[in-house]
Amino acid sequence: MAAVTESVRLETEGDIALVVVDNPPVNALSWHVRQGLFDGINQAVAGGAKAIVVMCDGRTFIAGADISEFGGGAPQAAGLPEVQAAMENAPVPVIAAIHGTALGGGLEVALCAHYRVALGSAKFGLPEVNLGLLPGAGGTQRLPRLTGVPKALEMMTSGRHIGTDEALECGLVDELAHGDLSALRTAAIGFANRAIAENMPLLRVRDRNDKVEAAKGDTELFAKFRKSIARKTRGFLAPEYNVQCVEAAANLSFEEGLKVERKLFLELMTGPQSQAQRYYFFAERAANKVPGIDKDTPLVDIQKCGVLGAGTMGGGIAMNFANVGIPVTIVERDQEALDRGLAVVRKNYERSRSITPEMVEQRMAMITGSTDKADFADCDIVIEAVFEDMELKKTIFRELDQICKPGAIMASNTSALDVNEIASVTSRPESVIGMHFFSPANVMKLLEVVRGDKSSDTTVATAMSIGKRIGKIAALVGVCHGFVGNRMLFMRRIEADRIILEGATPAQVDRVLFDFGFPMGPFAMSDLAGLDIGWKAENSKGETLRDLMCESGRRGQKNGRGYYTYDSETRAATPDPEVEQIIKDFATGKGIEQREVSDQEVLERCLYPMVNEGAKILEEGIAIRGSDVDVVWVNGYGWPVYRGGPMHWADSVGLTEIVEKIKGYSALGGRHWELSPLLERLAAEGGKLSNYSN
Ligand SMILES: NC(=O)c1ccc[n+]([C@@H]2O[C@H](COP(=O)([O-])OP(=O)(O)OC[C@H]3O[C@@H](n4cnc5c(N)ncnc54)[C@H](O)[C@@H]3O)[C@@H](O)[C@H]2O)c1
Known part of the structure; x- marks a missing residue:
């Protein structure tokens, strides 16, 4: 055994050399890994090895680039293409032995081996698209040559990881091993010995054209694929560029294809979208860190969760906990509301494609319904999701204060109310916090954790950590009306409502924001939510546009008429001249002159x-x-x-x-x-x- 660099060593087993990477935690392609692989392969060849196995220590094969080198500043070392060439052009068989995840640059390295052996639990993917990029080390040209065009298109534009069943079927992997890392090592050495004994060819992926041949000149295949991802990838440049690279792999020589890959990669890398997506990647990781609260802050051990209210939000919140195996007690004010709420939860599970009927029952079994808040007594956290009414919330928190066990966290899912005021009615404001989920709560990733003036570090740290455990992206915010998200949304709303009086139409405003990249604009959003939320006919005096809309029977999507008219079958929205007239008349009444708004x-x-x-x-x-x-x-x-x-x-x-x-x-x-x-x-x-x- 000999160290090649600080993270790569060379071992020998009979005729076989093993180049082993040990760069915790995920064997990222740091400069010393690249240099080590390059030197290791060359030393193995020079030393007379008859076959070479490339593998990794620890929990995974190379899981991708070293993101800490993104900003530059790493010492000069062998580049990835040089490492790849050393593997691909080695005069003896090179076998990649893969466990954990071979992602991005890691998979691009594995694609340069002549053969791939993997543990059954391994996963493979080219997730660059998620950072607004494409695999820039030949992956776009090699993957389709190995797996065929359709699979490569799907993997590269979605960034999805595939398992070994799929990898074996599409040719990405040649042989599976079962067990632990040493089983993989044994299997890879066995494969290498066979390669020597049987004089297996040195299969360079770059030379294999049989699988891309079928797609050559097949413009329809690519057109169809583009159409299939159009909705999901609207506005994103990287998915389209990934498609163009696969198209190049089908239609051009490997070398020409590489040139296309390089050009498009550089364009993405230096363009605003990838810059934004890479920025955002780090932003999400940073959000989890709370300055001033250190890692050793004791957490409340959450073994059981309570949810008050089984309405739109309560049901979804309960699902999040049940999904990760935390038992939930959900309390409603009466049996009817409880039954209704639980039926919605069940329906949501049944509708979910990724959940089998058996799993539906398992998840439902995690949720216990009740009409008695006293059943919260053994919960470690209780999340209140009743109507948005301060007096009601205060009454409830007074009760929770009597019921909840000492140390239990008492959280409110309020969208905008003052968490300090809610906490003030309890004897333990240090245990009170806002946990603002978004609708639908079982789907939306965001969790605003609202720190009250008196929320303790333990309460804050527990809320952030439980957020992560239930698969949310938690951001810590302070108390103010609407917190971060809704407070900013309110500002947009004021101006959107104003600008339609000046002559822009709701459809124009929605289109501009849709084209900017939002899933929908503010007026389509209002129609979806219902124009009559918080509106009461008996109090309506035609003083606001909303009053007028509701008075004329426009309630939104639910009755097919809101800012738009909705087709009863397709639910397609069409701008309605009647609405424009209502707006115009209202504006005229207010003395606002209508004009063309850009x-x-x-x-x-x-x-x-x-x-x-x-x-x-x-x-x-x-x-x-x-x-x-x-x-x-x-x-x-x-x-x-x-x-x-x-x-x-x-x-x-x-x-x-x-x-x-x-x-x-x-x-x-x-x-x-x-x-x-x-x-x-x-x-x-x-x-x-x-x-x-x-
Ligand atoms: N709907 C959203 O998009 C959304 C998003 C984020 C936060 N929120 C907030 O979540 C909370 C709940 O909103 P929602 O949309 O789920 O409302 P909802 O009307 O759908 O559900 C509220 C539920 O609370 C129950 N309830 C009322 N008083 C109760 C009591 N005393 N005891 C037990 N149950 C009681 C009601 O029966 C109802 O089922 C509100 O504070 C709201 O501002 C809502």
């Missing part, structure tokens, strides 16, 4: 107040970091990740430009146009919102 103005007036509010949120210390604001918006409100989030986007537009525009729009009036001093200062200093941190 798309650019719509965009600026909807989004700049959000940026301004985001800056105010930061200066008030409601969010810890600018990037946390982005995490909230990408995960909770469908801000397109390829634009990074409102703070990153504002930086990319230019803060000076935004400040100037806000000053211009401030004549329109309203607190949302009052310029944030922080925003003004950062613009003047050339600072950024996205890397601002409190």
Whole structure:
């Protein structure tokens, strides 16, 4: 055994050399790994090995690039192409022995071996698309040559990891081993010995054209595939570029295909989308860290969860816990509401394609319904999800204070109410916190954890950690009306409602925001939620546009008429001239002159107040970091990740430009146009919102 570099060693077993990577935690392709692989292969060849096995110690094969080297600064070392060439051109068989996950650059290395042996539990994928990129080390040209075009297209545009069944079937893996790492080693050595004995050919993936032949010139195959991913990948550049690379693999020589890959890779790498997506990757990881609360803060051990209210949110929240095996007690005010709520939970499980009927029963068995809050007595956390009414919430928290065991966390799912006020009615405000889930709560990834003035470190750390355990992306925020997400959303709403009185149509506003990358605009969103939420006919005096809409029987999608008219069968939305007339008449009554409003103005007036509010949120210390604001918006409100989030986007537009525009729009009036001093200062200093941190 000989060390080649600090993370790679060379071993010999008879005629076989093993080049072993040991670069914890995930054997990323750091400079010393690349250099070690390059030197290791060459030393093995020079030493007369008759076959070479490339494998890794620890929990996984090479899991990808070393992201800490993304910013540059690593010492000069062999590049990945040189490592790959050393493997591919070795005069003896090279076998990659794979366990854990072979992802990105890791899989691109494995694709340069002549053969691949894997443990049954291994996973394979090219997830670059998720960072707005494509595999830039020949992966786009090699994968289709090994697996065929359809599989490569699917893997590269989705970033999905495949298991060994699939990998074996599509030719990505030649042989499976079962057991632990030493079983893999034995199997790989066995394979290598056979390769020597049987004089197996040195199969270079780059030379194999049989599997791509069928797709050569088949424009329809690619057109169909593009259509199949169009909805899911709308606005993203990287999926399309991945497709173009596979097209090149089918139609061009390997060398020409590599040139296409290189050109498109560089374009993505230097373009704004990947920059935003890579920024966002780190933003999400940062959100989990709370300055001032150290890692050793004791956590409440959550073995049982209580949920109060089995409505829209309560049911979904309960599902999150049941899904990870935490028993839930869900309490409603009466049996009928409870039965209704549990039936919705069951239906949601039954509708889910990834859940078998057996699993539905298992999950349902984790949820116990009750109409008695006293059943929360043995819960380690109780999450309240009753109506959004401060008096009701206070009454409930007084009761919970009597029922919950000492140390249990008492959380509210309020969307906007003052968590401090709720906590104040209890004898233990240190155990009270906001846990703001998003609808549908079993699907949406975001969790705003709302820290009250008195929430203890243990309470905060437990809420953040349980969020992670149930598969959410948790961002810690402070108390204010609407917290981070809704507070910014309110600002957009004010201006959207205003601009339609000035002459933009709801359809125009929605289109501009849809084209920006949101799943839908504010008016389509209102129709979906229902225009009559919080509206009462007896109090309606035709004073607001909403009053007028509801009074004329427009309730949104639920009755087929809202800002749009909905087709009863297809649910397709069509702008309605009657709505435009209602808006026009209302505006005229208010003395507002209608004019043509440009798309650019719509965009600026909807989004700049959000940026301004985001800056105010930061200066008030409601969010810890600018990037946390982005995490909230990408995960909770469908801000397109390829634009990074409102703070990153504002930086990319230019803060000076935004400040100037806000000053211009401030004549329109309203607190949302009052310029944030922080925003003004950062613009003047050339600072950024996205890397601002409190
Ligand atoms: N719907 C959303 O999109 C959304 C998103 C985030 C947060 N929230 C917040 O979540 C909370 C619940 O909202 P929702 O949309 O689920 O409302 P909902 O009306 O669908 O459900 C509320 C449930 O609470 C039950 N309830 C009321 N008083 C009760 C009591 N005293 N004891 C037991 N059960 C009681 C009701 O019977 C009802 O089933 C609100 O605070 C809301 O602001 C809602």
